Amino acid sequence: MFIGFDYGTANCSVAIMENGAPKLLPLENSSHYIPSTICAPTRESVSEYLFRFMDTKPKDVLGEQVLRRAINLNREEDIELQRGDVQFGQQALDTYLLDPQDVYYVKSPKSFLGASGLHETQLVFFEDLVCSMMKNIKTQAENTTQAEIEQAVIGRPINFHGRGGEDANRQAEGILRHAATRAGFKNIEFQFEPVAAGLEYESTLTANQTVLAVDIGGGTTDCSLIDMGPDWQNQTDRTQSLLGHSGQRVGGNDLDIYLAFKQIMPLFGLGSQMNGSQVLSSSKSRGVDMPITQFWNPIAINNVVAQKDFYEVANLKALKLLQKEAQEPEKLARLLAVYQHTLGYQIVRKAEETKIELSDSDKHSLIMPVASEMLKMDIDLQQMIEAVDTPTQKMMDLVTEVMAQASKKPDVIFMTGGSARSPFLRQALEAQLPNVPIVSGNYFGSVTAGLARWAQTVFG
Structure with a gap:
């Protein structure tokens, strides 16, 4: 049996073909979409849990070494894993929100897969993360279909990472392929996500068109x-129909991070000053601005290095020194709480909720608990x-880039992806390509449906 598998940055979903049409399968309770999150007692618990409770063996000798080290570290911490200790999707998020300091939580591991400078053990661990998520999804899908699923077309972005080029793409696709193989898929193909979305739109066409598929996903x-x-339709070789591609690691997560940085992080001291070296300005002395990276790194949840730099032990001393020198120490106390309670994900989630609310209204009232405070602010x-x-x-700019590759303009723009729901992005696209109609289908499910259609073409 085959599926289309959208291993997304924000959500994952799978679909089968039934009576000639894609059918999305429930993956978490009755929902067809499961958030791309994982929560475990410790970082090392993921690898041990995958082996012990998900019946998935390491790929090679290095994988075995990572597993043994994980088991030994858990024993040193007196951690005896039980079934259910590693959680996925909304359940993982709910557990994290209950006690952020007491668990290991990852959102959107897909964002990391093309990162440069990763050493071998990091690559193995990322593969374990992805494999555990894929294994959980495969199991849920098989429980629904009551059939073994061995073939999958997995969606992938044009480019996984902003830097690194094809080396980054090969690294990321390799992690996905190895993880999917270990999860139990025997035949694996990949398809570009915007092409998959276009294939779903193509099923509605009765005449040929040139289509610009714009997929604004989470990552x-x-x-x-x-x-x-x-x-x-139904041609296995679509090479001549593909007129241009462009892609970059910029998506809904980046919108959330920038919104959090510009609007929320001032509550934590961004833009405030220290009582350090005094300089003269307009006959008045002013302090030294706070270092921006201390406010960017905790919310840069798609940047492994930034997260490591902020949450490493040595940074605690730096944050305490900033508070001591701050003209508004109460704000830096909140930043210390972010460090101590691992609140970066919560801040970005509040920004995401604000973005979603502002799709339908002109103002949103944000409320967020931090330590003993209840922060409140309005964002319009x-x-x-x-x-x-x-x-x-x-x-x-990506639209400009893809149009420069082709000798013709699109007859229509097919806009999809969770962030494509935001009216201001549609307005920006209309300004970029005026007089070209914009249509949209299922913002979350078009890619998955198109992947299932392509799976039928290559496996059916």
């Missing part, structure tokens, strides 16, 4: 210009648009 924005329609639509201007422009 990446990808564009493909494709000739589509009845003449191309214009403030959000200004805060996310940098990632928005990067997305629009």
